Amino acid sequence: xxxxxxxxxxxxxxxxxxxxxxxxxxxxxxxxxxxxxxxxxxxxxxxxxxxxxxxxxxxxxxxxxxxxxxxxxxxxxxxxxxxxxxxxxxxxxxxxxxxxxxxxxxxxxxxxxxxxxxxxxxxxxxxxxxxxxxxxxxxxxxxxxxxxxxxxxxxxxxxxxxxxxxxxxxxxxxxxxxxxxxxxxxxxxxxxxxxxxxxxxxxxxxxxxxxxxxxxxxxxxxxxxxxxxxxxxxxxxxxxxxxxxxxxxxxxxxxxxxxxxxxxxxxxxxxxxxxxxxxxxxxxxxxxxxxxxxxxxxxxxxxxxxxxxxxxxxxxxxxxxxxxxxxxxxxxxxxxxxxxxxxxxxxxxxxxxxxxxxxxxxxxxxxxxxxxxxxxxxxxxxxxxxxxxxxxxxxxxxxxxxxxxxxxxxxxxxxxxxxxxxxxxxxxxxxxxxxxxxxxxxxxxxxxxxxxxxxxxxxxxxxxxxxxxxxxxxxxxxxxxxxxxxxxxxxxxxxxxxxxxxxxxxxxxxxxxxxxxxxxxxxxxxxxxxxxxxxxxxxxxxxxxxxxxxxxxxxxxxxxxxxxxxxxxxxx
Amino acid sequence: xxxxxxxxxxxxxxxxxxxxxxxxxxxxxxxxxxxxxxxxxxxxxxxxxxxxxxxxxxxxxxxxxxxxxxxxxxxxxxxxxxxxxxxxxxxxxxxxxxxxxxxxxxxxxxxxxxxxxxxxxxxxxxxxxxxxxxxxxxxxxxxxxxxxxxxxxx
Numbered sequence: 001x002x003x004x005x006x007x008x009x010x011x012x013x014x015x016x017x018x019x020x021x022x023x024x025x026x027x028x029x030x031x032x033x034x035x036x037x038x039x040x041x042x043x044x045x046x047x048x049x050x051x052x053x054x055x056x057x058x059x060x061x062x063x064x065x066x067x068x069x070x071x072x073x074x075x076x077x078x079x080x081x082x083x084x085x086x087x088x089x090x091x092x093x094x095x096x097x098x099x100x101x102x103x104x105x106x107x108x109x110x111x112x113x114x115x116x117x118x119x120x121x122x123x124x125x126x127x128x129x130x131x132x133x134x135x136x137x138x139x140x141x142x143x144x145x146x147x148x149x150x151x152x153x154x155x156x157x158x159x160x161x162x163x164x165x166x167x168x169x170x171x172x173x174x175x176x177x178x179x180x181x182x183x184x185x186x187x188x189x190x191x192x193x194x195x196x197x198x199x200x201x202x203x204x205x206x207x208x209x210x211x212x213x214x215x216x217x218x219x220x221x222x223x224x225x226x227x228x229x230x231x232x233x234x235x236x237x238x239x240x241x242x243x244x245x246x247x248x249x250x251x252x253x254x255x256x257x258x259x260x261x262x263x264x265x266x267x268x269x270x271x272x273x274x275x276x277x278x279x280x281x282x283x284x285x286x287x288x289x290x291x292x293x294x295x296x297x298x299x300x301x302x303x304x305x306x307x308x309x310x311x312x313x314x315x316x317x318x319x320x321x322x323x324x325x326x327x328x329x330x331x332x333x334x335x336x337x338x339x340x341x342x343x344x345x346x347x348x349x350x351x352x353x354x355x356x357x358x359x360x361x362x363x364x365x366x367x368x369x370x371x372x373x374x375x376x377x378x379x380x381x382x383x384x385x386x387x388x389x390x391x392x393x394x395x396x397x398x399x400x401x402x403x404x405x406x407x408x409x410x411x412x413x414x415x416x417x418x419x420x421x422x423x424x425x426x427x428x429x430x431x432x433x434x435x436x437x438x439x440x441x442x443x444x445x446x447x448x449x450x451x452x453x454x455x456x457x458x459x460x461x462x463x464x465x466x467x468x469x470x471x472x473x474x475x476x477x478x479x480x481x482x483x484x485x486x487x488x489x490x491x492x493x494x495x496x497x498x499x500x501x502x503x504x505x506x507x508x509x510x511x512x513x514x515x516x517x518x519x520x521x522x523x524x525x526x527x528x529x530x531x532x533x534x535x536x537x538x539x540x541x542x543x544x545x546x547x548x549x550x551x552x553x554x555x556x557x558x559x560x561x562x563x564x565x566x567x568x569x570x571x572x
Numbered sequence: 573x574x575x576x577x578x579x580x581x582x583x584x585x586x587x588x589x590x591x592x593x594x595x596x597x598x599x600x601x602x603x604x605x606x607x608x609x610x611x612x613x614x615x616x617x618x619x620x621x622x623x624x625x626x627x628x629x630x631x632x633x634x635x636x637x638x639x640x641x642x643x644x645x646x647x648x649x650x651x652x653x654x655x656x657x658x659x660x661x662x663x664x665x666x667x668x669x670x671x672x673x674x675x676x677x678x679x680x681x682x683x684x685x686x687x688x689x690x691x692x693x694x695x696x697x698x699x700x701x702x703x704x705x706x707x708x709x710x711x712x713x714x715x716x717x718x719x720x721x722x723x724x725x726x
Contacts, residue, residue, distance in 0.1 A: 040700035041588055056702070059588050059618060106622055110677070154682065195677055199626040213623045214616070 002029070005535055006363060017511060017550050019523070020363060021541055023532050028541065031520075031527035032366045033511045035373040042350040045501040049467075050076045050493050053501065054217045057489065060503075061551065064482045066099050066205060069217040071478040071489040071503075074292055076219045079476030079493055083291060085458045088221035090448040091208050093287050094242070095215065096480075097441035098204040101249050103483035104387070104434040105257055107549045109187075109194040112427065115543045116264050117179060117187040120172040123156055125181035130189075133182050137263055140255040142193065151189045171537035178267045187264065190256050197252050201245055207238050221460030226452050239449065246445055250438045261431040262412050265424060272415045275423030275544035277526030280381050281305040281389035282509070284316065284479040284486040287440065299440055300481060303393040304378060308421060310396040316378070318477040318488055321346065326374040326504065330366075330513035332356060333374060340516060342377060345490035346475055348502035366513075375512040375521060376504050384522040385485030385509040386548055387430040388420065401439070405432045423526070426547040467496040482506050484549040510548050523548065577611050579723055580631035582624065584617045584638045584671055590701040591646060591694035591708045594715075595637040598690075601716045612723045620674055628678055633686045635722050637715070638671055641696035647711030648693040649718060688722055690715065 002024045022030040041060055045053055054072035058065045070092060077084065084092075127148035134143035159167055171177075179187070202212060208224050209215020216223045227233035265271075285295060285302035295302045303313040317323055325342030328335060334353040335343060343349060355369050364370040377383070394402040409428055410417060419425055451457075464470065472495065479488040485506025492500040510522040520528075523545055532538050581602065587593030599616045602608065613631070617624050628634060640650075678685065692715060694708060704712070 044588060044700055044702050056588065059586060061619060065618075065621075110622070158680065192680060195622065195625065195681060198622055199629075202623050203626075205623075212626075213621050214618050 003535055004363065005532075005538060005541075017507075017545070018364075019527070019541060019545060020366065021527055021532075021538070023535060026531055026533065028527045028530040028532060031524045032364065032370060033513065033521065033523040034364055034371040035507075035511060040350060040352070041503065042348075042501050045498050047497050049496075050079070050491055050498050051219045051465075053489075053491065053498060054219070055214075057503065058214050058217070064099065064103065064484070064487075064551070065214050066095050066209070066217075067480055067482040067487055068489075068503075069215070070096065071480045071487050072491075073217050073219045074478030074480065075476045075489040075491040076478070076493075077292070077476070078478060079474040079491055080219075080464045080470055082220050082461065082464050083293070084221045085461055087226070087448060087451055087456065087459045089288060089291065090444050090451070091222040091224065091459065093444045094441060094448070095205055095208055096286060097437050097444065098201055098245075098249075100437045100483050101253065101434055101441065102198050102201045104430050105194050105253070106198050107430065107483070108257060108261065108427070109191045111549065112546045113187055113191060113264075114170050115539060115546055116177070116268060117184050117191075118172050118174075118177040119155065119167050119170060119184065119188060120159060121177065121179070121181045122184040122188050123152060123159065123181075125152065125185035127152060127185070130182040130185045133263075134186055137259040138255045140259075142189070148185055148189060151192065152185060155188060171534075171539045174534065174537050174539050176533055176539050179264065183263060183267070187260055190260055193256060194252075197248070201249050204242055204245055207234065207242055218460060220462065220465055221458075224459060226457045226459065228452060239452075243445055243449075246438070246442050250442065253435050253438050258431055258435055261428065262409070265413055265428060268424060269413060269415055269419075271424040271543065272413075272419030272422045274530055274540075275426070275526045275547060276421040277528075278382055278384045278520075278522050279306070279308045279421070280378075280383045281392050282316065282378055282383035282385050282486055283390040283393040284318070284481055284488060285390070285393070286479075286481045287444075299399075300390055301393055301397045301399065302479075303397065304381075304383065305389075305392055305396060306381060310392065313393060313396050318479050318490075319346075323379055324376060324488075324504065325380075326376045326508075327515050328369075328374050329516045330369055331371050331374045332369050342380075342516075345477075345488070345502035345504055346492060346500070348490065348500065350502070371513040373508050373512045374504075375515045376509050377515055377519075380515075380517075382515065382519045382521050382525070383509060384526075384548075385506045386426065387433045387483075387485075388426045389485065390481060391429040391433055392420065401436050402432065405436060423544045423547045430549070470496055473499075484551055485509060507548075507551055511550060523550075578631045579612045579633045579635065580615060580627055581612060581635045581719060581723065582615050582617045582628070582637070584620050584636065586619050588700060588702060590698040590703065591692075591705050592639050592698050594639050594692045594694060594704060594708055594712075597704055597708075597712060598637045598692075598715050598719060601712055602719065605716065605720075608720065608723055620671065622674065622677060624674060625678060625681070628674075628685070629681070629683065631685070634688070635719060636671065636687065636689045637719060638689065638691060639694045640691040642691070642693055644693040646693055646695050646705060646707040649711065649715050650691045650693075651718065651722075652689045652691060654687060654689055690719060690722075 006020050018034045020032040021028045054069040057068040057072045127145040130148045131145040205215045206212045225233045228236045282304045285298040285300045287299035290297035321344040327342045332354045334351050475492040477490050490502045512521040526544050583595035583599035585593040585595040587596050596616050599614050
């Protein structure tokens with residue numbers, strides 16, 4: 001028997017992702033992923049000063065603001081051949097690392113954990129047994145029975161009141177939840193600890209960027225001045241604060257996040273063979289140590305893997321017109337040269353052409369256009385982007401930090417390396433990356449302090465700041481990684497203003513519709529073979545989709561006045 | 573940690589979506605006017621996120637300004653005192669971590685805040701545009717005055 005089920009919206013945070021899945025005999029046999037809001041920031045940017053673009057792009061998303069600003073300033077610097085001073089590189093790297101660590105932890109506890117953790121089961125846990133379990137896993141201090149009993153009492157009130165959307169919308173009691181009550185209580189307790197902790201770490205953004213949630217960036221460097229003795233500048237006291245936040249981050253990741261990840265994963269090893277999806281992985285890489293123009297110096301390396309062949313890493317060039325192209329045959333756009341061609345972002349066009357049904361509708365016409373996301377391809381291949389892609393590229397390139405930690409995780413879970421190509425692998429890779437990036441952050445911090453102590457305080461270059469020093473036309477690409485995957489901005493400057501601006505964001509790679517050859521993108525492919533025990537509660541589909549950390553905010557914008565928070569599940 | 577007597581005025585919204593950014597526009601308006609008492613902090617919360625939990629927790633009172641697509645004429649303002657996130661009006665979902673998600677997290681941390689919400693009606697959908705519609709722009713001084721009055725309440 002075949003059923004078509006619809007989940008809309010899918011994101012746990014507000015978003016506009018819709019999944020239509022065909023389920024036969026309890027297994028997904030086909031799937032369609034649609035972005036139901038349109039994005040058009042490209043149109044707002046045309047004609048503006050390229051030095052201001054970062055402030056607009058930063059607003060496309062409240063979750064990964066800093067990476068859009070980074071991609072934007074880099075694209076302009078690339079176009080104008082500006083090299084930023086070493087301290088600017090270090091500060092940008094520190095902000096990047098802080099963003100990654102915070103976002104990955106928030107993803108795990110606040111956006112993904114409830115796919116695996118049954119909040120209601122937690123109410124049956126024995127606080128004493130939970131305390132013993134916690135102490136066996138980690139040295140984290142908040143682990144006595146009284147603490148867990150207090151958390152349980154507090155949560156009971158919320159669960160019973162039904163007033164909190166985050167706990168009201170789960171499929172509690174579903175047989176796919178396999179954790180003992182004590183592990184559930186442990187995870188919920190750390191859900192609360194993570195909420196408290198995450199808001200501290202991102203103070204790093206306010207210290208270097210002046211503001212949160214939208215920190216300042218600057219073409220040519222970073223807008224902060226260092227003076228170790230001056231109370232008005234970033235001085236020793238503030239830098240010490242950054243240092244202690246980094247140490248706290250390492251402690252939280254090592255004592256809470258990673259032990260929880262391993263403890264939870266050990267009950268869900270079957271998910272090491274589900275949700276693998278595409279065999280192709282793309283990473284732009286980031287964290288330069290010798291400048292943006294030298295990708296070989298990146299701690300997170302750049303490269304592409306095809307057919308899961310870890311013995312061959314392909315070079316990736318954002319400027320080569322034959323590599324990255326966006327198709328719109330299934331997207332609500334139109335191209336001047338016809339909808340069948342793929343356009344490199346330098347040639348990108350943003351003309352809307354909505355041909356879908358007027359909402360509310362039952363289902364989309366998936367034979368035609370069915371999404372506001374374009375379909376990006378790398379050398380015509382559909383690619384997965386995100387932590388798994390980054391860790392696989394780093395692993396294949398022989399990064400010793402990554403190889404070692406991946407080995408530890410595989411050994412602790414007692415699963416083969418092929419388990420990486422899965423829903424579980426995606427979620428584990430995010431944890432591996434968090435721990436490694438937290439340590440790299442400490443390294444960048446040390447380098448910055450050493451520079452400052454040596455008297456090197458430059459954070460900005462004025463070279464090419466004035467538009468009259470610019471060529472008549474210029475184009476550049478700013479490539480980076482958002483926590484959820486490869487992100488790049490392409491800018492064309494003509495007569496000193498923006499002539500064209502295109503973003504290709506991670507969720508567009510992962511959540512896009514089929515391409516002209518009928519090849520599925522990452523979400524659609526990853527769902528094939530996913531078991532669905534109860535059609536009305538497709539928690540298994542959410543597990544795989546959430547493992548990608550979907551965030552449609554920058555991929556799409558608009559539509560849906562109803563503010564639905566409960567997943568709407570429909571059958572056809 | 574609570575800081576005695578602080579009032580946080582938090583404007584939420586996406587300024588790239590026309591009227592959806594009205595909450596941020598009110599903050600900008602109040603900032604330009606100046607003259608608010610020193611216990612009042614103005615914050616452009618933008619598209620928000622869990623990052624906002626920190627300033628929220630430092631405040632004794634919170635005055636939130638957000639857009640709503642409730643079908644009333646654009647620029648209509650309602651003053652609400654919601655006690656739970658489920659009592660919030662239809663907010664717009666173009667925010668990333670929406671106001672309700674943010675407040676759910678806030679309550680989970682054991683907070684029982686004094687919250688006043690100014691919900692500004694806007695048309696929907698909004699075009700991608702970096703400015704307010706004439707209707708909402710015309711209502712801006714009155715909205716800012718209402719927020720200012722709220723700040724001055726004992």
